[in-house]
Amino acid sequence: MYFILGVIIVVCIYLASIYNKLSGMIQNIKESYSNIQANLQKRQNLQEQIIEIAKEYANKEQITQIEIAKSNPQVANALSQSFPELKSNENFLHLSNQIQSLEDQINQKREKYNSDVNVYNSYRNSIPAVFIAQKFKFNIVDYFDISDNDFTSASIKFQRDDTVALNEMITSASKKISDKTVNAKNLINDKISEIKEKKE
8 A cells, every 4th residue: 555655656756846847947948038038129229229320420312221221130230331430430339339249149148048948848858758748738949040030029928827737637646545545445454354254
């Protein structure tokens, strides 16, 4: 009886550790995702400031060029080629350096995000983790191999509430333990009754 109970408890603890590991990995991915989103937003804000500076040097016809440059990730380079006089503007140079620094950070964070996703997806698809993942809807996460704009607008759902599924699993495990305990007690009582009958 105790052996069966022990096995069930060990299995439950093992399954819980898999669930906790998957949850921790998703948290790491969520953090990496948020960091990239924040840097992309910061870069966009800096690019808008650069465009405002460029507009001071442009005539009405050149404004169209500036609007086109908005969609270029290397907006600072594009504008400095179209408006060479911008290279002497201290604000423009300062913002350009900030954007370049941000680009490096974004690349580093992109690599970390993809690394976190790779570790998670590999573990998520391994046995027995895949069964827990399917039960609690730990889905495969996509790599960051799309454009920055698509990544910014991507809707990646990290919010999880596994309360119902966990309660069902705990209730099911508790019922199995209870049933095994009752069966074991009945078996022991039957054996005791048999021994008493033989003595009589």
